[in-house]
Amino acid sequence: EVQLVESGGGLVQPGGSLRLSCAASGFTFSSYLMHWVRQAPGKGLVWVSRINSDGSSTSYADSVKGRFTISRDNAKNTLYLQMNSLRADDTAVYYCARVYGLAAAWFGYWGQGTLVTVSS
Amino acid sequence: DSVMTQSPDSLTVSLGESATINCKSSQNVLYSSNNKNYLAWYQQKPGQPPKLLIYWASTRESGVPDRFSGSGSGTDFTLTISSLQAEDVAIYYCQQYYDTPPTFGQGTKVEIK
Numbered sequence: 001e002v003q004l005v006e007s008g009g010g011l012v013q014p015g016g017s018l019r020l021s022c023a024a025s026g027f028t029f030s031s032y033l034m035h036w037v038r039q040a041p042g043k044g045l046v047w048v049s050r051i052n053s054d055g056s057s058t059s060y061a062d063s064v065k066g067r068f069t070i071s072r073d074n075a076k077n078t079l080y081l082q083m084n085s086l087r088a089d090d091t092a093v094y095y096c097a098r099v100y101g102l103a104a105a106w107f108g109y110w111g112q113g114t115l116v117t118v119s120s
Numbered sequence: 121d122s123v124m125t126q127s128p129d130s131l132t133v134s135l136g137e138s139a140t141i142n143c144k145s146s147q148n149v150l151y152s153s154n155n156k157n158y159l160a161w162y163q164q165k166p167g168q169p170p171k172l173l174i175y176w177a178s179t180r181e182s183g184v185p186d187r188f189s190g191s192g193s194g195t196d197f198t199l200t201i202s203s204l205q206a207e208d209v210a211i212y213y214c215q216q217y218y219d220t221p222p223t224f225g226q227g228t229k230v231e232i233k
Contacts, residue, residue: 035222044213044225044226045162045170045224047221047223047224050220059220059221061221105158105217106175106215106217107160107215107222110169110171111169112168
């Protein structure tokens with residue numbers, strides 16, 4: 001069974017940093033492209049970033065480019081999101097998501113999410 | 121970026137009645153080389169992550185009840201719940217995966233009348 005478990009969220013002051021983790025199990029993690037998607041309280045889903053299977057290629061939403069860094073450790077089956085220079089509008093539940101299949105780009109599996117609150 | 125616009129924003133339907141949600145993409149998501157529409161639908165219940173319902177615009181994910189169906193092509197798509205059940209109360213999102221960034225509609229909230 002595919003499982004994705006996020007951690008690392010919490011309360012941080014504006015301008016601060018956090019690193020989110022997503023522990024994956026139940027599949028060959030190193031074979032799959034992975035994403036981060038966020039959802040502000042009471043709002044819709046917004047894609048944040050993606051990384052290819054070996055970590056050699058990344059992509060970011062304009063709103064986080066230059067502040068967030070996605071990475072992965074395939075030996076540890078873990079996806080990361082380093083978030084720097086955090087702003088109030090980064091407040092959201094952050095989900096990690098796996099693509100459905102090796103050649104299937106939609107989001108097939110989601111974690112339960114971790115809440116990031118940016119506030120003084 | 122492709123903008124996905126859903127209508128309506130909310131929908132109140134009686135149990136057993138049909139619910140229809142529309143999704144319009146600002147760009148064509150039909151890939152001509154394989155004749156597939158790069159569009160998915162998700163259901164999100166309160167406090168839960170989204171759940172995949174449909175991909176390729178009309179292919180139902182395994183385990184999804186057959187009262188859920190997707191249709192459309194190019195830029196205009198529809199999710200239909202043919203006989204609304206109490207457990208279908210949720211927010212529904214369309215999403216294009218034709219290009220990067222993947223983008224979602226703003227969501228449609230479905231409630232019981």
